[in-house]
Amino acid sequence: MINFRRSAAVLLGLLATTALTGPVPAAADExxxxxxxxVELVLDVSGSMRAADIxxxxxxxxxxQAFNEVVDALPAETQLGIRVLGATxxxxxxxxxxxxxxxxxxxxxxxRARAKAAVATLRPTGFTPxxxxxxxxxxxxxxxxxxxxxxxITDGEDTCAPPDPCExxxxxxxxxxxxxxxxxxxxxDEKVRRQLLCIAGATGGTYTAAQSAEELTDRIKQLVERAxxxxxxxxxxxxxxxxxxxxxxxxxGVYADRESFSEHRYYRVPVRPGQELRASVSMGLDxxxxxxxxxxxxxxxxxxxxxxxxxxxxxxxxxxxxxxLRWSASADDExxxxxxxxxxxxxxxTTVCLVVSNSFAPRPGTxxxxxxxxxxxxxxxxxxxAPDGPDLGRGWALLALLTVAGLLTGLLAGLLxxxxxxxxxxx
Numbered sequence: 548m549i550n551f552r553r554s555a556a557v558l559l560g561l562l563a564t565t566a567l568t569g570p571v572p573a574a575a576d577e578x579x580x581x582x583x584x585x586v587e588l589v590l591d592v593s594g595s596m597r598a599a600d601i602x603x604x605x606x607x608x609x610x611x612q613a614f615n616e617v618v619d620a621l622p623a624e625t626q627l628g629i630r631v632l633g634a635t636x637x638x639x640x641x642x643x644x645x646x647x648x649x650x651x652x653x654x655x656x657x658x659r660a661r662a663k664a665a666v667a668t669l670r671p672t673g674f675t676p677x678x679x680x681x682x683x684x685x686x687x688x689x690x691x692x693x694x695x696x697x698x699x700i701t702d703g704e705d706t707c708a709p710p711d712p713c714e715x716x717x718x719x720x721x722x723x724x725x726x727x728x729x730x731x732x733x734x735x736d737e738k739v740r741r742q743l744l745c746i747a748g749a750t751g752g753t754y755t756a757a758q759s760a761e762e763l764t765d766r767i768k769q770l771v772e773r774a775x776x777x778x779x780x781x782x783x784x785x786x787x788x789x790x791x792x793x794x795x796x797x798x799x800g801v802y803a804d805r806e807s808f809s810e811h812r813y814y815r816v817p818v819r820p821g822q823e824l825r826a827s828v829s830m831g832l833d834x835x836x837x838x839x840x841x842x843x844x845x846x847x848x849x850x851x852x853x854x855x856x857x858x859x860x861x862x863x864x865x866x867x868x869x870x871x872l873r874w875s876a877s878a879d880d881e882x883x884x885x886x887x888x889x890x891x892x893x894x895x896x897t898t899v900c901l902v903v904s905n906s907f908a909p910r911p912g913t914x915x916x917x918x919x920x921x922x923x924x925x926x927x928x929x930x931x932x933a934p935d936g937p938d939l940g941r942g943w944a945l946l947a948l949l950t951v952a953g954l955l956t957g958l959l960a961g962l963l964x965x966x967x968x969x970x971x972x973x974x
Contacts, residue, residue, distance in 0.1 A: 582691055584774040585626045585654055587684045588614065588767070591701035593633030595734075596671040598702070602760055606702050606733050607671050613764040614666045618659050620768055627771070628654030628687050629662060632680040633673040644674035645707030654687050675703050678710035681746070685719050685726055694725045696752075696774045698767060702733035704742045713742060714914065716749035717833060721805060721917035725782070728752045729770045731763065749833040751920070782922055787812030791849060791900035799926045804903075805918035806830065811904045816925055817896035818876045823930040827857075827871035828903050831920045835910045843904040844870040854899065874899065875930040901925075 596607040614629070621627060629652035636647040651665040681697065688695040705712045719726050729752040730743035740756065747754040753770075757763035782803035788794040794813035806812050818824045828844045845856040857872035876897045903923065909915055 582693060583624045583626050584622075584693075584696075585628075585688050585691075586696045586698065586771055586774045587628040587630055587650075587654055587687050588617075589630045589632065589680050589684050589697055589699045590614070590666075590669070591633060591675060591677070591699075591703065591733075592631045592669050592671055593673055593675040593703065593706070594671050595675075595703045598734075601733065601758065601763075604760070605671075607669065609760045609763060610700055610733070611666050611669065612760055613767055615663050616764050617767045617771060618657060618662050621657055621659075621771065625657075625771060625774060626655050627657045627662070628652055628684075629665065630680060630684050630687060631669060632676050633671075634669055636673040638673075641674065641707070645676045645679065647673050648676055648680040648683055650683070650687050654689075674706050675701065676707040677701060677705040677742075677746075678708060678712040678715040681712055681715050681719065681728065682710065688726070694727060694774075696770065697726065697728045698731065698770050699728060699743070699746065700731045700733065700763070700767070701743070702739070703736070704739045713745040713749060713834075716746040717914070717917060720750045720833070720920060725803075726750060730754045731766060732756045733763070745834070748831070751831065785814070785923075787814050787903065789813065791815065791847070791851075791902075794900060796898075797923075797925055800924075802923045802925070804921040804923065806903060806905060806921050807918040808836075808907045808909055808915060809905065810918070811902055812921070814901045814903075814923065814925075816899050816901060816927065818874070818899050818927055819896040820876050821930055822896075822927050823873060823875040824899055825871070825873050825926045825928065826901055827869060827924045829869040829922045830903075830905060830907075832868070832907075833920060834913050836913070837908040837910055840868075840908065841906045842868040842870050843902075843906075844872055845902040845904070846872055846874045847900045847902060849898050849900065 590610055592607065596610070597605055599605045601609045618627075628650060630648060630650045632648040633644070634647065634649065634651075636644045638644065652662045677699070681699065684697045685695075688697070716728055719728075728746055728750040730747045732739055732743050732754065735756065735758070740754070744754045746752070755762075755766050757766055782801040785795055785797065785802045785804055787804050787806070789811065791813050794815045796815045796817065798816075802814075804812065816824060816826070824846065826844065826846070828842065830842050843856065846854045848854060855872050855874045857870040876899075901923070903921060905919065907919060
């Protein structure tokens with residue numbers, strides 16, 4: 548009978564704990580997947596790559612040399628693939644030429660001799676289906692928990708849109724596969740530069756203009772090595788709601804979402820008395836927007852009362868806007884409820900609503916979908932104690948000494964002044 552009563556008490560305690568804390572928050576993935584870095588190099592082999600304007604050599608020969616040096620220096624753990632575009636079709640039928648993209652080295656442990664031989668046979672030939680090549684490269688890399696990288700090397704803009712390569716980049720970013728596209732431009736052309744900047748910006752990548760063989764080689768090596776440095780667990784994809792009561796419940800972690808122009812997205816985080824919520828949000832400008840905009844992150848109570856806010860604003864010159872906040876729950880917070888004395892000593896957490904808002908406005912002709920990329924970081928830690936009032940400690944003795952010295956100095960100055968005035972009047 549005693550054991551039965553103890554078991555019943557434990558069961559009631561567990562039930563009370565569950566009732567008070569509510570459903571378990573969605574947690575970001577905690578352990579990185581044991582998979583190697585995966586990178587695919589995408590090389591433009593269209594007809595314009597015959598131009599001999601890089602150190603007196605053709606663009607394709609410079610790219611081939613860079614590829615060979617990169618393959619030789621490839622980190623052993625990196626899985627590399629190579630895809631080309633415009634490399635086989637010599638005709639003038641645009642419909643056929645715009646399907647011309649092939650993977651010449653599959654993503655995996657690299658056979659260096661095979662990879663070099665495949666690149667050495669390339670000859671500038673056809674059209675420039677960049678969008679199709681990017682979409683195919685994403686399929687080559689597959690999906691997984693960690694970041695994949697595409698390094699695009701081209702000397703011209705896409706001649707086959709649709710699909711528009713910038714829209715393809717946004718499409719890939721919106722899929723939540725944590726795919727980064729870095730772009731390298733081999734021609735000093737403003738139109739090409741804008742397109743490559745757009746592709747890179749949509750996926751969180753970088754754009755570089757390579758004007759020499761050395762610059763191209765060094766930059767490709769850096770990007771391939773970066774694939775290993777950034778080989779971390781991708782943020783957990785989550786969908787914010789348009790109201791607090793229907794928002795997803797989140798545990799500490801890093802989350803990715805998309806937010807439309809001038810939208811408010813809600814998320815919920817449980818915070819117990821004695822704990823401090825720390826949250827930050829970053830939004831990327833992956834398309835042209837009007838100047839003068841901002842990002843706002845607010846923490847509110849379940850009834851809508853604002854607890855704290857953090858804001859950032861821009862004037863059209865930043866690629867990413869971020870905002871952060873901190874808020875501590877107190878034991879006497881009116882949203883925190885206490886259990887009866889007969890129940891286990893469990894205190895219900897305060898449900899804090901995080902609201903992410905933006906004041907972005909699209910420029911004419913800018914696509915509104917998918918939404919702007921959002922990365923939300925959440926942590927809940929022990930609250931830092933409030934600082935005590937100022938205390939001089941042993942400084943009181945110094946303060947007393949300074950006070951006495953000041954009084955004596957003032958008295959002496961007064962006596963000297965009186966003596967000088969008296970002497971001046973006498974004379």
